[in-house]
Amino acid sequence: MTDTATPPPATRPSMALLVTLQRNRLSWIGLALIAAIVVMAVFAPLLAPHDPIKQNIIHRLEPPSAEFLLGTDSYGRDVLSRIIYGARISLMIGFVAVAIAMVVGSTIGILAGYIGGLFDQIVMGVVDVMLAFPTLLLGLMIAAMLGASLENLIIAIAVTEMAPFARVARAPTIGLKEREFVAAGRVLGFGPLRIMGVHILPNMVSDVVVLGSLWMASAIRTEASLSFIGLGVQPPTPTWGGMIREGFENILTAWWLVVFPSLAILLTVLALNILGDALRDAIDPKLRSENAA
């Protein structure tokens, strides 16, 4: 694995987003989809036509109809309402896990880059090992050991995604700490914490945030996968992966139980990937020149 040695220009994330939207039509679709899903999650109680948890055995396993647009599950619960509420869990876990990974990961990266020496070697050695370990297996191991719950799921996903943030934060730190403005700060008597936080950190915020949007897709995918295996948020709370897990038992007779939550996961991850990809293109100077050509 190679370091990206030259620090990319410090563009503000909001500027990058604007540039991206201007240049890349596809990213509009990504942004619109994400906005729709966020609205769905926030206004779930208003949008959901039925109670997502209350069981209604009379209506069990009904195919899609006018009353139940996406059908009902084996407890007679409305699939559409459960998908709408499921968006809350997916987005919340994705967001919180990536936020934790982002803060802890980039702190580790900046510290390693700033302190250097043996500390840097040991820390980055561990980071490389974490990178080499498949996200799903690492998450699975942590979630299995800690036990299935919302908090543990967030911890498991956050831990698996710290390594890339550490890498991205470390590389520019090494270059930045030799620069004049950092030396000036030292001469003025600023402590290392202030230099790292006030002088170095702002220079890499855009990179870290773009990486965050890319890894959010991965976090949601991991959450769905772990929920499918049975290590996710426990029933009856609706989660997309958990719905597929339950619906899988009836796959021969009730296709709607697995198809609609699958589409929800796919669309969310795809939208985040489209947007993240376009953002990366806008920020990475190498890709930028490629796009201009």
Next chain:
Amino acid sequence: MIRYSVKRLLLAVPTLLAMLTVIFVLARLVPGDPAIAILGDQATQESLQALRQQLGLDRPLHEQYVAFLGEVLTGDLGRSMTSGRTVLEEVWQVLPYTLELTAAALLIGVLFGLPLGTWAALRRNAWPDYAGRLISLTGLSFPGFVSAILLLLAFAVQLRWLPVMSTATSDPVDHLRNLALPALNLGIIMTAYITRVTRSSMLSVLGEDYIRTARAKGVRGGRLVLRHALRNALIPVVTVVGLYFGTLIGNSVLTEIVFTRPGLGKLILGALTSRDYALLQGLMVVFAAFIILVNTLTDLAYGLIDPRVTYD
């Protein structure tokens, strides 16, 4: 080349040690008393004590760590608490299925991904390029189990072309029919990865001076692409395929669960449901060893393809 290989092999040793350490720490994350977690809170004090002794939990942590390293390095990965067989015995039984699946997926990925990626790069910013990019991004967005379930619904449940469940069989045709859907599922994801890398790698190679020189000399068409461009473009592709091997393993776990196919994935699921922490820990060591092996082989292949690569 020999110097490079030896150095690369030596480099795998600290990585292995670090991975084993990570696994050791992870395996001790079980909150509370693992013995109670395994036997349940109805268990008698004697049986709890016996299990603690058997697992070495009554010893101090550093002793447990040294013992764990020693066991792993002598090839003792522990024993499944439910079946009583050693972890290696369990793994040997199902390994051929997983290897067969990943190899088939890799083959599909190379067969479709290389031409698709090359085509997209040659027709840059025209419809093959947009189509290729959208398809590969969609492929990358699928969690392995979602695509598996959709394939299962389409080809096994609706069209009834292929079996819903994979069962052990000695008939080679049935064997291939069992393999088809799981391999297709992983193959699609692999194709997406390879298409993407091939495209960007081809794009950067096609912009190089020597390609322009070759064009100026009158080399064109297939010869230019195959002999001049693709060969150099392959180097990053090989690396990325090696790096994505971990993702491939993760997805194969999900695929095996969906198609109820024997393999490492089903073994993991079984260990999870029966709270067989010993088997789980052993399996993680096996996965770690695999990943290090593949990463090392990838780097060695890298040195073979590109004579400029050295370690200094």
